Amino acid sequence: MKLHADKPDANTVTAYGDGWIAVNGERLSRSVVLASSGERIDWRCSAHDELDAGHFASLLKLMDSPPELVIFGSGKRLRFVRPALLQSLINRGIGVETMDTQAACRTFNILAGEGRRVLAALLIEGSDTGDLVSGDE
Template structure:
């Protein structure tokens, strides 16, 4: 699926996604990712059943207002104990499928929100 880009240069925007990948500014990225407006890095998170608290604790370094957790092809909810460090720091977390996380990220970034997407591959 292709998505419409609505922000100016210099920000990471999701421009598409497909089986096993996302497009950020028309560049293909595979695997699990952490994406902010300024940075794209591989996320060392395993598959959904093997997620642990330390996988979410690394997100604290980005100092976001909100984390969009993309759980893959379908929406799955992470147990609150896994993201307790985020909650204790006053950071919101939303769980959604990875495609919805990509679309929501673009909207929040356009509103100048401090948002990161932590994505499991589709």
């Protein structure tokens, strides 16, 4: 499957596999937050059980104006976080959608390509070399 964005200057997930993603061609095996406005930061969390309210509150500082939506990529499988952890986003009227990380990558590319103010908080757990999906194949 090829992954393309309409806006080449924005962050784009260009490939993914089990335990990694590639952003603008750079392979990452650690959790990351991507903003449609181009910002990218390491998200200091390597497992779903480590998530706390501070992880989600830190997302508010990434963009100049608040995002419309935060896409939470929960790792290899769909897992929801306790609503209390999302309170800082909910209190500001920011939508949160949860999906597995690979689905979150695809959704981020689509919304960012449409020019939407969106963040993707992508949990990357475990790493191996399988399941390559890239536009380079």
